[in-house]
Amino acid sequence: MKTIDELLAEGVDGKRVFVRADLNVPLAEGVITDDGRIRAVLPTVKALADAGAKVVVASHLGRPKGAPDPAFSLLPAAERLAELLGAPVAFAQDTVGPAAHEAVNGLQPGQVAVIENLRFNAGETSKDDTERGEFADQLAALADVYVGDGFGAVHRKHASVYDLPAKLPHYAGYLIATEVGVLKKLTEDVKRPYTVILGGAKVSDKLAVIDELLGKADRILIGGGMAYTFLKAQGHEVGISLLQEDQIPTVTEYMERAAASGVELVLPVDVLVSTDFPDLKTKAPADFKTVDADQIPADMEGLDIGPKSRELFAEKIADAETVFWNGPVGVAEHPDYAGGTAAVARALLNCDGFTVVGGGDSAAAVRNLGFDENAFGHISTGGGASLEYLEGKTLPGLAALEN
Ligand SMILES: Nc1ncnc2c1ncn2[C@@H]1O[C@H](COP(=O)(O)OP(=O)(O)O)[C@@H](O)[C@H]1O
Ligand SMILES: O=C(OP(=O)(O)O)[C@H](O)COP(=O)(O)O
Secondary structure (H helix, E strand, O other): OOOOOHHHHHHOOOOOEEOOOOOOOOOOOOOEEOOHHHHHHHHHHHHHHHOOOOEEEEEEHHHHHHHHHHHOOOOOHHHHHHHHOOEHHHHHHHHOOHHHHHHHHOOOOOOOEEEOHHHHHHHHOOEEEEEEEEHHHHHHHOOOOEEEOHHOOOOOOOOOHHHHHHHHOOOOOOHHHHHHHHHHHHHHOOOOOOOEOOOOOHHHHHHHHHHHHHOOEEEEEEEEHHHHHHHHHHOOOOOOOOOOOOHHHHHHHHHHHHHHHOEEOOOEEEEEEOOOOOOOOOOOOOOOOEEEEEOOOOOOEEEEEOHHHHHHHHHHHHHOEEEEOOOOOOOOOHHHHHHHHHHHHHHHHOOOOEEEEEEEEHHHHHHHHOOHHHHHHHOOOOOOOOOOHOOOOOHHHHHHOOO
16 A cells, blocks of 8 residues: 555645545534544645645545535535644535536645535445446546545445545555554454444444454443344344344344354343433433333333443453444433443543544544543544454455555
């Protein structure tokens, strides 16, 4: 993989450099609640701008449906990038249309532009190679060189991640180099016990990684929206909790395999439940109660792990030599459901092993709950990406940079 340092040595003065970043930051009412992913790409953007490149920054944000949707505009991220750079950043209101070309053509060496959300275009995420290739051609028209630095999206076979680097000279940015360097340690020389904690809401994506993790981890703790498919598979009522019904046979097989191979698969023993999802805008106090995990009422959903589960999880983390955590174990954006996630974060800090936290929302939760990000072994900007890397999978965005 050629790195940005090689590109800088070759010289970028006046060249248009396309930086595929992951600026998929959490937003509340259009306000960024954690800018970690923007700060993470600054070294790359700054180095290119300082060397006289015309820097074109691109990213997805959220999951719009292949067409413009103002709720998912990258404008707030572009504005924050400008603040962090201490320099103006041009913003194009389309991705590959006239506004993007105008913004890029208007750049002087050392200046930066952000183009609108890549996923406003159906070609970005298309499963059809030709459609993705055509969109990548349109992106390629905006640049002379490609720098891949969106670690959080390298597991996606998307046009800007996978197809575009094949069309331009391509290099890995500083963030990708750092992330891969740290995560590599977890694939090569894992000190045991190795505890993995999985939570969050991208249940179908993340259930799949358990298949591989069963052969790698000693303990797998399941919280967040992930837990309810397991509880249901054990025959419990889960009410209106997040559920991946079609995955019940799969998780049943996981539980059998874990038992047979001596991997501890740990589920919550109690949960906080409510009839309503909390209001994340007003953060108004929630009406919830704590129940045992096999007593979830039919009209309620589980929104955090309960006090007994927090103790149990902390115990399974305490003596671990290696810990990997992806996914808040509750709806940590709301103070009433952040207790489980805070307990897991504390347990990581109390453990002497090497601790890695991965994922946009997990990293945001840790910082927003007031934990010192430097106290963890590593905070990865990618959740799904780091999990798939640890599985040993070939990640499209890394393979494309290697070719
Ligand atoms: N029990 C739950 N029910 C619904 N959503 C949940 C639950 N627990 C956690 N979440 C949500 O999961 C989201 C984060 O999931 P995900 O994107 O998978 O994590 P990450 O970005 O760290 O990889 C958060 O917005 C959080 O509110
Ligand atoms: O937020 C992200 O992943 P993560 O939640 O696994 O950390 C990345 O920006 C990828 O987004 P996607 O899962 O919509 O492709």
